[in-house]
Amino acid sequence: MKRLLHYSLLLTVMVLGLTSCVNDDSDMDDIIAQYQVEPASIELDYSDMTEADDVPVTDEADSAYNDYVENSAWNKVIEINYDGATATVNGRVSGVSVQTSGAHVTVMNMSGPVKFVVSGTTTDGSLKFYGDKRFQILLNGAQITNPHGAAINNQGGKTMYVVLADGTSNRLQDGATYTMVDEEDQKAALFSEGQIVFSGRGTLDVIAEGRGGIRSDDYIRVRPGVKINVYSTALDGLRANDGIILDGGVINVETSGVGAKGVRSGGPMTVNGGRLVAISNGDTRITDESDLTDTTSCAALYCDTLLVVNGGTVKLKATGDGGKGMNAKWDVAIQGGTFMAVAAGTRLIKSPKGVKIDRNLSITGGYFYTYSRRSDPLDVSGTTHVAPGYKTYDHGPKVITIAY
Amino acid sequence: MARGKRKQLIATLVLMLCTAIFPTLSHADDAGLIVSAGTSRKLAKGLNAGFEAEFRSRNSFRTASRVGLAADISYKVLPWLKASGGYDLLIDNNREKITYQDDGVSYNNWRPSYWGVRHRFNVTLTGSHKIQRVELSLRERWQYTYRPSKMIDNFDFDEGEWEDHEVKGKGKNVMRSRLQVEWDIPKCKFDPFASVELHTTRQLDQTRVIVGVERSHKKKHNFKLYYRGQFYRDKTEDTNIHMLGMGYTYKF
Numbered sequence: 001m002k003r004l005l006h007y008s009l010l011l012t013v014m015v016l017g018l019t020s021c022v023n024d025d026s027d028m029d030d031i032i033a034q035y036q037v038e039p040a041s042i043e044l045d046y047s048d049m050t051e052a053d054d055v056p057v058t059d060e061a062d063s064a065y066n067d068y069v070e071n072s073a074w075n076k077v078i079e080i081n082y083d084g085a086t087a088t089v090n091g092r093v094s095g096v097s098v099q100t101s102g103a104h105v106t107v108m109n110m111s112g113p114v115k116f117v118v119s120g121t122t123t124d125g126s127l128k129f130y131g132d133k134r135f136q137i138l139l140n141g142a143q144i145t146n147p148h149g150a151a152i153n154n155q156g157g158k159t160m161y162v163v164l165a166d167g168t169s170n171r172l173q174d175g176a177t178y179t180m181v182d183e184e185d186q187k188a189a190l191f192s193e194g195q196i197v198f199s200g201r202g203t204l205d206v207i208a209e210g211r212g213g214i215r216s217d218d219y220i221r222v223r224p225g226v227k228i229n230v231y232s233t234a235l236d237g238l239r240a241n242d243g244i245i246l247d248g249g250v251i252n253v254e255t256s257g258v259g260a261k262g263v264r265s266g267g268p269m270t271v272n273g274g275r276l277v278a279i280s281n282g283d284t285r286i287t288d289e290s291d292l293t294d295t296t297s298c299a300a301l302y303c304d305t306l307l308v309v310n311g312g313t314v315k316l317k318a319t320g321d322g323g324k325g326m327n328a329k330w331d332v333a334i335q336g337g338t339f340m341a342v343a344a345g346t347r348l349i350k351s352p353k354g355v356k357i358d359r360n361l362s363i364t365g366g367y368f369y370t371y372s373r374r375s376d377p378l379d380v381s382g383t384t385h386v387a388p389g390y391k392t393y394d395h396g397p398k399v400i401t402i403a404y
Numbered sequence: 405m406a407r408g409k410r411k412q413l414i415a416t417l418v419l420m421l422c423t424a425i426f427p428t429l430s431h432a433d434d435a436g437l438i439v440s441a442g443t444s445r446k447l448a449k450g451l452n453a454g455f456e457a458e459f460r461s462r463n464s465f466r467t468a469s470r471v472g473l474a475a476d477i478s479y480k481v482l483p484w485l486k487a488s489g490g491y492d493l494l495i496d497n498n499r500e501k502i503t504y505q506d507d508g509v510s511y512n513n514w515r516p517s518y519w520g521v522r523h524r525f526n527v528t529l530t531g532s533h534k535i536q537r538v539e540l541s542l543r544e545r546w547q548y549t550y551r552p553s554k555m556i557d558n559f560d561f562d563e564g565e566w567e568d569h570e571v572k573g574k575g576k577n578v579m580r581s582r583l584q585v586e587w588d589i590p591k592c593k594f595d596p597f598a599s600v601e602l603h604t605t606r607q608l609d610q611t612r613v614i615v616g617v618e619r620s621h622k623k624k625h626n627f628k629l630y631y632r633g634q635f636y637r638d639k640t641e642d643t644n645i646h647m648l649g650m651g652y653t654y655k656f
Contacts, residue, residue: 021467022463022465022466022467023467023517024462024467024517025500025516025517026500026502026514028514028516028559031511032514032559035511035559035561035564036564036565037564161604285486294477340566347562373563373564374562374563374564375562397510397511397561398564
C-alpha cells in the first residue's frame with residue numbers, strides 16, 4: 001500500500017510539474033501594437049511657406065489666362081473705406097454705381113474691369129456686387145462683419161479677383177442668421193456666383209457662423225503667396241461648385257458644423273502647390289424627411305468629381321463621428337506632393353475613414369498617408385493602382401503609407 | 405483469478421484506455437489533467453459527508469484551468485437509492501475569446517483569458533443495481549451554477565484600445581444523466597469502471613466518457629486513475645478535451 005501511495009504521489013507531482021502557469025492566450029502583442037498606432041499630427045499650420053515664383057500665364061489661348069489678375073488693366077479704381085457704421089466711397093467710374101446704406105455698400109458694375117480697394121472696419125456692414133463684369137477686390141486691411149448675411153456677396157457671374165494686399169490682415173465674418181433677398185443666393189461669408197481667384201501676399205480670415213466660409217457657384221483658384229484661414233461653425237469652409245485649383249498659398253480650414261465639409265469641390269479639383277490643412281470636427285448630420293432618415297457624415301475634403309494632386313501639401317483630419325479625412329465620389333490621382341488624411345472620430349452612426357473613394361485610386365508619386373482610428377484607413381470601391389518604384393509601402397490595419 | 409490473468413486484464417484495460425483516448429484526438433482537441441483529493445466521513449447510518457479539492461489543466465497539460473472545492477452530503481434512502489446535495493466553489497481560468505468582423509478575417513475584439521469564480525449547487529439521485537460482480541448505476545443530477553459579474557480587460561480593435569468589459573452575472577441550469585458500470589474483479593486490486601454522462605440544458609450540450617480503474621485499501625484509501633473525454637456540441641464555445649484523471653479519497 002505504501003508503495004502505491006508513493007507511486008501515486010510521485011506521479012501526481014510529475015504531472016503537476018508539467019502543468020506550469022503557461023498562459024494559453026494567442027500572442028497578440030504585435031497585432032495590438034498595429035492597432036494602437038497613433039496618427040500623424042495634423043493641425044492648422046500658419047507658418048510661412050517658401051513657394052516658387054508665381055508666373056502668370058501670358059498665352060491668351062490658355063484657359064487659365066483670365067484667372068491672372070495681371071492680365072487685365074486696372075486703371076478704373078474705386079476706394080471703399082469702412083469706419084464703424086459708415087462707409088466712405090472715393091472715386092468714380094463710368095458705368096459703375098456705388099450706393100451706401102450705413103456701412104452696407106452695393107455696387108452695380110456695368111463697366112469693364114474695375115478695381116475696388118477695400119479697407120477699414122465695420123461690425124455691421126457688407127459689400128455686394130451686381131453686374132456681369134469681372135472685377136478686382138483689393139483687400140487692404142478690411143475687417144467686415146455682417147450680422148445679417150454675407151460680408152462680401154457677388155451676384156455677378158464673372159470672375160471676382162480677391163487680392164490680398166501685401167502684408168495686410170483682412171477679416172470677413174457673417175452672422176448666425178441671414179436676411180435673404182428674393183431670387184438671390186448668399187451661401188457664405190464670402191460668396192460669389194462667379195469664379196473667385198485669390199492672389200496677393202496678405203492674410204484673409206473668414207469666420208462663418210450662419211452658412212459657409214467661402215463659396216463660389218463657379219470655381220475657385222488660389223495662387224501662391226495667399227494666406228487664407230477659414231473657421232466655420234455652420235456649413236462648409238471652402239466650397240466651389242465647378243472645381244478648385246490650388247496653385248499655392250497657405251490655406252487653413254476648420255469646420256465644426258454637423259455634416260459640414262472642410263473643403264468641398266463640386267467639379268474637378270487640382271492641387272499643384274501650396275499647403276492646405278483642413279480639419280472637420282463635426283458629427284454626422286441626421287435629417288428626417290417623410291419617415292426617411294438620411295445621414296450625412298463630415299469630411300475634411302469632399303470631392304464630387306476628379307481629384308488630382310500634382311504637388312503641394314494636403315493635410316486632412318476629421319475628428320467627429322463618422323467623419324472622413326477625404327470622401328471622394330470619383331477618381332483620385334496622387335501624382336506628387338504630400339497627401340495625408342486622418343480620421344480620428346467615433347463610429348456611432350457612420351464609419352470614420354481616412355480616405356473613402358467611390359471609384360478608383362491611382363498613386364504614382366509623392367507621399368500618401370491615411371489613418372483611421374476606428375475603421376478602414378482606405379476604402380476604395382473601384383481599383384487601387386500603386387505604381388512601382390515606391391520607397392515605402394506600409395499597409396497596416398489602421399494606417400497606410402506609400403512614399404516615392 | 406490467476407496473477408498472470410490479472411496482469412493481462414490490467415494491461416488490457418490500460419490498452420483500452422489508450423485506444424479510447426487517441427483515436428478521438430483530433431488536431432483541434434485539447435488535453436489536460438484532473439487531480440483531486442478528498443475525504444468522506446460517515447455521520448450516521450446511511451448519512452455521509454464529503455469534501456474534495458480539485459485541480460484541472462488544459463492546453464496539453466500546460467495551463468491551469470480550474471481549482472475547485474466541493475462539499476456534499478448524501479443519504480441512502482433505500483438500499484439501491486442514494487440522495488445527495490452539494491456545493492462547489494469553482495475558480496476557473498476562462499479561455500481567451502477572439503471575435504471577428506463580418507468579413508471573418510479582421511479582428512473585432514480580443515478578451516484575454518481571465519480567472520473568475522462560480523458557485524454551483526446540485527441535487528442528485530443515484531440508483532444502483534448489482535448483477536453478480538457488475539454494478540450498474542444511474543445518476544440524475546440537477547445543478548445550478550451562478551457566475552457573478554466581473555470587470556475584465558477587452559481589446560477593441562475598432563477603437564484600437566483596451567476597454568473595461570463587464571462579464572455579466574448569470575445562472576445556468578444543467579441536467580446531468582450518468583450511466584456507470586463498475587466491475588468488481590475477484591482477488592484483483594483494481595476495479596475497472598466506465599461511464600457516459602450527458603449534460604443537457606435545452607439541448608444536449610456536452611457528453612462525457614470516462615474509463616478508468618479504482619483501487620481501495622482497507623476501505624479507507626481509495627485511488628482512481630481514469631481517462632475522461634469531454635465532447636461539446638458547440639465547438640465554437642468549447643474545445644473537446646481529453647483528460648487524464650487521478651483521484652484520492654480518504655474515508656474516516
